[in-house]
Amino acid sequence: MSRLVVVSxxxxxxxxxxxxxxxxxxxxxxxxxxxxxxxxxxxxxxxxPAGEGELHKQQAGKVTLxxxxxxxxxxxxxxxxxxxxxxxxxxxNRLDLARFEAGFIGGYRRANQLxxxxxxxxxxxxDIIWVHxxxxxxxxxxxxxxxxxxxxGFFLHIPLPPQIIMAAIPQHEWLTRSxxxxxxxxxxxxxxxEHFERYVLSEAHGxxxxxxxxxxxxxxxxxxxxxxxxxxxxxxxxxHAKEARDMYDTMKREYSTRRLLLGIDRLxxxxxxxxxxxxxxxxxxxxxxxxxxxxxxxxASPTRETVDAYGDIRRELESLCxxxxxxxxxxxxxxxxxxHRNVARKRVPGLCRAAAVGLVxxxxxxxxxxxxxxxxxxxxxxxxxxxxxxFAGAAEQLKEALLVNPYDTHGTAEVMQQALQMPxxxxxxxxxxxxxxxxxxxxxxxRRTFLQALSEATPPGD
Ligand code: ADQ
Numbered sequence: 021m022s023r024l025v026v027v028s029x030x031x032x033x034x035x036x037x038x039x040x041x042x043x044x045x046x047x048x049x050x051x052x053x054x055x056x057x058x059x060x061x062x063x064x065x066x067x068x069p070a071g072e073g074e075l076h077k078q079q080a081g082k083v084t085l086x087x088x089x090x091x092x093x094x095x096x097x098x099x100x101x102x103x104x105x106x107x108x109x110x111x112x113n114r115l116d117l118a119r120f121e122a123g124f125i126g127g128y129r130r131a132n133q134l135x136x137x138x139x140x141x142x143x144x145x146x147d148i149i150w151v152h153x154x155x156x157x158x159x160x161x162x163x164x165x166x167x168x169x170x171x172x173g174f175f176l177h178i179p180l181p182p183q184i185i186m187a188a189i190p191q192h193e194w195l196t197r198s199x200x201x202x203x204x205x206x207x208x209x210x211x212x213x214e215h216f217e218r219y220v221l222s223e224a225h226g227x228x229x230x231x232x233x234x235x236x237x238x239x240x241x242x243x244x245x246x247x248x249x250x251x252x253x254x255x256x257x258x259x260h261a262k263e264a265r266d267m268y269d270t271m272k273r274e275y276s277t278r279r280l281l282l283g284i285d286r287l288x289x290x291x292x293x294x295x296x297x298x299x300x301x302x303x304x305x306x307x308x309x310x311x312x313x314x315x316x317x318x319x320a321s322p323t324r325e326t327v328d329a330y331g332d333i334r335r336e337l338e339s340l341c342x343x344x345x346x347x348x349x350x351x352x353x354x355x356x357x358x359x360h361r362n363v364a365r366k367r368v369p370g371l372c373r374a375a376a377v378g379l380v381x382x383x384x385x386x387x388x389x390x391x392x393x394x395x396x397x398x399x400x401x402x403x404x405x406x407x408x409x410x411f412a413g414a415a416e417q418l419k420e421a422l423l424v425n426p427y428d429t430h431g432t433a434e435v436m437q438q439a440l441q442m443p444x445x446x447x448x449x450x451x452x453x454x455x456x457x458x459x460x461x462x463x464x465x466x467r468r469t470f471l472q473a474l475s476e477a478t479p480p481g482d
Contacts, residue, residue, distance in 0.1 A: 022475070023144060024055040027135065027159060028152035029099070031059040031087050033080045044251060045463040046150075049471065050083045056147075058139050061087035064095045071130045075138050088138055090131065097127020099155065104327055106189065107154045111178045112290040112384040115188050117329045125191055129158065136162035143170060148474060151202070153177045158194075161201035173474040174199065175206040175246065178386040179413065183219040196224060197237050203477035205243040206470050208386040208413040213245050242477060246470045247417055248387050249462040252455075255396040259369035264397075267370025275374070278353075279314050279440060282375035284368065284390050285382075287320035287360065289333045292383040292409065292426040297340050297356065299381075299426075302433035304348050304355060312353045314440065317375070321362040334360070372397035377439045378406045381426040385412040391421070395454045403451035405439035407432075417457055420450040 026046050034047020034057070050057060061076055068091035078085045090098070101124035109117040136159060143149070149172040151159050160172040186192050196219060199205055207213050217234070220226040226236025232244040258264055271280065281300065285291040300316045320337065324330050341358040348355045363371065372378060378394035391406060391414040398404055408414060408421035415423055422439055424432045 021053055022146045022148045023053045024049050024471070025139075025143065025147045025149045026050060026055065026057045026152065027139065027149065027156060028057075028059050029103070029155040030062065031057050031085050033085065034083060035080055042248075042463070044254065045467050047083065048464075049467060051081055054082045054084075056084045056086060056142060058086045058135070058142070059088070060099075061089050063089040065089050065091050068092065070094055070127070071134055073134055073138070086139075086142060088135065090134075094127050094131045094134070097124045098131035100324075100327060102128035103155045104324055107157075108178065108290075109329070110185060110189055111154060111181050113179075113181055113185055114289065114384075115185065117289065118188070120190060132156060132158045133162050135159055136166055136168075139163070140166050140168060143168065145170070148471065149173070150175065150471070150474070158198040158201075161198040164201050171203045171474055171477055172201070173204040173206065173470065173477070174202045175248075175470065176212070176386070177208070177248070179209070179384055180207055180212040180215045182215050183223050186215070186219060187223065193223075196220075199243075200237050200239040200241050202241060204470070204474045205241055206246040206473075207243065208245065208247055209416045210245045211416065212386075212413070213243060216243050242473065244473070246466055246473075247413060247461060248389070248466050249458060249464075250389055250392045250396060251464070252392075252396050252459050252462045255369060255393055258366055259373060259397050261366060263364065263366035264368075264370035264373070267367040268374050271371065271374035275315060277313070279310075279377070280375040281314060281316045281377040281379055281436065281440075282371060282394075283316070283318040283320075283379045283381075284363065284371070285318075285320055286323040287330065287334060287337070288323055289329055290382055290384050291320075292381045293318060293320060294333070294336050294340055295383065295426045295429065296379055296381045296432070297337065297344065297358075299429050299432035299436060300356065301344050301348075302429050303436045304344075306433060307437050310437075310440065311348060311355075312350060314355075315353070315357060316355060316379075317357045317359070317371070319359045319361070319363050319371075322360060368393065369397040372404075373399060376404045377436065378404055379436075380412060380414070381407065381409040381424060381432065382412050383409070383426055385409070385414070387413040391418060392458045395451065395458055398451055398455075400448070400451060400455070402444065403447050405442050405447055405450070406454065407435055407439050417461065418454055420453045420457075 032043035034043045070093040073089040105119040151174045224236035341356045372394045380391040406421040410423045
């Protein structure tokens with residue numbers, strides 16, 4: 021079995037539960053193969069020279085964690101700039117929030133070259149390399165330019181935008197050409213693959229060869245949908261552990277006569293949180309029977325706070341929640357509980373299980389794992405209802421959820437009401453199907469199918 025080398029912007033110790041689903045999922049194969057996980061250390065060196073960074077190595081069981089410091093200049097242009105102020109908004113269809121500053125691309129290339137230069141000497145001949153996410157799109161091209169011949173796969177965790185939106189990025193052709201240096205490109209959803217195909221055919225004047233194979237720029241690549249899942253068994257175990265049960269009991273006690281609607285997200289503009297809160301206000305306005313009896317709990321963890329757009333969304337949400345509580349609140353009932361903090365991972369299942377309705381309504385999302393976690397945490401005998409945005413990658417799989425268009429405030433409010441009113445029989449039926457789906461395609465299935473496809477890819481030059 022070839023050694024697995026994972027490359028991602030951030031690295032986590034796979035032995036720590038708090039590291040979350042992805043680290044645990046990749047950790048298994050990393051442990052089995054004595055693998056290497058390579059990425060940024062999280063440290064920024066003030067005044068450090070651009071394009072340079074010290075490498076640190078650490079053992080985590082059989083896994084080697086190799087991390088690299090970044091200079092302030094590289095960090096600000098590669099991470100804050102090009103990754104989070106260009107690629108993230110554009111890939112989530114938010115051209116209005118993209119900042120196409122000339123200096124960003126230089127830093128993005130420089131950081132990818134630095135990653136490649138530091139990674140190359142650590143590689144063994146039959147390694148399999150798996151690169152993650154939009155921060156590292158050109159990494160394979162940089163590695164190939166330095167002579168790397170190992171198989172390299174890429175997985176994009178966020179959506180791939182339609183060709184016409186992609187084309188707004190000044191370097192779109194360079195980015196797509198870079199993707200062709202991989203042996204396998206994994207996307208979250210069929211729709212992302214359709215966007216890729218359309219780009220290849222009409223923008224790159226390439227060909228779709230069938231069987232997920234594409235040819236352009238004189239190169240051939242396989243590109244397919246590999247929808248990421250959760251570790252259903254681990255999540256079920258968490259659901260029955262003490263922290264989650266305590267959380268569940270607290271919520272049930274606190275809200276004994278009330279129905280809970282729950283949102284859990286990073287406070288990101290892609291997650292559609294203000295739209296969701298506006299739809300909840302509409303629910304209270306149109307269906308007054310929910311006043312006093314329904315409460316929206318919105319947990320939004322702080323994220324990327326140094327990027328301007330994130331400060332804006334925070335202020336918008338605070339004033340929206342304040343206005344609803346002012347307009348509808350009673351001395352003994354607040355319609356919205358908005359908490360701008362992270363919830364400990366172990367408590368998330370308890371919260372999900374206590375909520376009659378799970379609201380996962382992003383304006384755009386690669387997959388959205390909260391949707392799957394909500395389903396996994398439910399009591400099969402009396403499950404809650406998942407309300408899911410049609411613009412989340414998860415909507416392609418979770419067909420028995422109630423799908424909404426989050427831009428349609430009134431329509432979303434109607435569906436919230438439908439969810440609150442749904443008879444037990446129907447809730448059970450939908451939940452059973454949803455649970456089966458997320459079990460069949462869990463995170464281990466995702467890792468296996470991606471790595472299997474990558475191991476079958478022909479290495480370049482063969
Ligand atoms: P993210 O946008 O970070 O990831 P998502 O899939 O929604 O998001 O959530 C990731 C994890 O974070 C989940 O396990 C969730 O429970 C946890 N989480 C989110 N908010 C939290 C909070 N307030 N408190 C505690 N935990 C919280 C990107 C893409 C997604 C894709 C994932 C995985 O944007 O579309 O599903 O990668 O590929």
